[in-house]
Amino acid sequence: EVQLSESGGGLVQPGGSLRLSCAASGFTFGSYAMTWVRQAPGKGLEWVSGVSGSGDSTYYADSVKGRFTVSRDNSRNTLYLQLNSLRAEDTAIYYCARVLDTSKFMPNYWGQGTLVTVSS
Amino acid sequence: SYELTQPPSVSVSPGQTARITCSGDVLAKKYAYWYQQKSGRAPVLVIYEDTKRPSGIPERFSGSNSGPMATLTISGAQVEDEADYYCCSTDSSGNYGVFGGGTKVTVL
Numbered sequence: 001e002v003q004l005s006e007s008g009g010g011l012v013q014p015g016g017s018l019r020l021s022c023a024a025s026g027f028t029f030g031s032y033a034m035t036w037v038r039q040a041p042g043k044g045l046e047w048v049s050g051v052s053g054s055g056d057s058t059y060y061a062d063s064v065k066g067r068f069t070v071s072r073d074n075s076r077n078t079l080y081l082q083l084n085s086l087r088a089e090d091t092a093i094y095y096c097a098r099v100l101d102t103s104k105f106m107p108n109y110w111g112q113g114t115l116v117t118v119s120s
Numbered sequence: 121s122y123e124l125t126q127p128p129s130v131s132v133s134p135g136q137t138a139r140i141t142c143s144g145d146v147l148a149k150k151y152a153y154w155y156q157q158k159s160g161r162a163p164v165l166v167i168y169e170d171t172k173r174p175s176g177i178p179e180r181f182s183g184s185n186s187g188p189m190a191t192l193t194i195s196g197a198q199v200e201d202e203a204d205y206y207c208c209s210t211d212s213s214g215n216y217g218v219f220g221g222g223t224k225v226t227v228l
Contacts, residue, residue, distance in 0.1 A: 047217035105217035
């Protein structure tokens with residue numbers, strides 16, 4: 001059974017940093033691209049970032065480019081998202097997701113999310 | 121960047137057909153994907169590559185794409201289908217993903 005579990009969320013001041021983690025199990029982690037999607041309170045889904053199975057290729061939404069960094073450690077079956085220069089508008093639930101076999105970005109299996117709150 | 125546009129809400133009586141549209145120029149060249157999100161839960165993929173249904177998704181869910189508009193159809197909607205539905209695709213260069221704004225489906 002595919003399982004994804006995010007951690008690392010919390011309250012951070014504007015301009016601060018956080019690192020989110022996503023522990024994966026139930027599949028061969030390095031064989032799948034992974035993605036991060038966020039959802040601000042009461043708002044819709046927003047695609048944030050993606051990374052290839054090897055970690056060699058990374059992709060970002062314009063809203064986070066230059067501030068967020070996605071990475072993965074295939075030996076630890078873990079996906080990361082480094083969030084820097086955080087803004088109030090980054091407040092959201094952050095979901096990690098395994099991507100479909102036939103897609104570069106489209107989520108298939110989702111974690112339950114971790115909440116990031118940016119506030120002073 | 122580009123956008124995918126969905127109607128904010130759709131209302132249907134139980135047993136009737138609900139149709140949710142998603143429009144965007146890129147849909148003439150790229151697949152549409154659809155996600156269902158119930159309150160407080162993570163999203164669930166219900167349609168991928170325009171028309172395909174993942175295992176475990178009821179047959180009443182179907183999709184079509186006549187770019188620039190894709191449609192998710194719920195035939196014989198059930199009360200348990202009440203949820204927010206999001207379309208999703210990629211930009212034409214394949215450099216990022218984009219979600220539509222979401223459609224709240226009410227079955228009553």
